[in-house]
Amino acid sequence: MAELKPILSMVEKAAQDAMRKSARKVLKRSNELAPRDDGDLIKSGRVRVDDLSVTLQYTAPHAALQHERLDWAHADGGGAKFLELASDEIDIAADVADAVRRALDG
Numbered sequence: 001m002a003e004l005k006p007i008l009s010m011v012e013k014a015a016q017d018a019m020r021k022s023a024r025k026v027l028k029r030s031n032e033l034a035p036r037d038d039g040d041l042i043k044s045g046r047v048r049v050d051d052l053s054v055t056l057q058y059t060a061p062h063a064a065l066q067h068e069r070l071d072w073a074h075a076d077g078g079g080a081k082f083l084e085l086a087s088d089e090i091d092i093a094a095d096v097a098d099a100v101r102r103a104l105d106g
Helices: 010-033 063-068 082-089 090-104
Strands: 044-050 051-058
Touching: 010 051, 010 082, 010 090, 051 063, 051 082, 063 082, 082 090
Parallel strands: none
Antiparallel strands: 044 051
16 A cells, blocks of 8 residues: 655645755755864765754764864864854754745745
């Protein structure tokens, strides 16, 4: 039997699309700020939208340490707090609100 998929309202769809697009901008900026040592950290970045929430994460085993250790130096550039700094620069909530407004104006 085929799996049934929920039908999203135009507002929910607009919100999800905006969350995904804006979160990808945050991830791109975060990758620019992240340590580049071997590239594994940057390659492990993920965006996931589930219903009306979005998750940004790095799955590399050393991601949390790289993010939190302010005392680690990186010869190839980048540094700690890369995801936090990127999320401070890009306002996902404002992007979602704009997209929902546009959907309602229709």
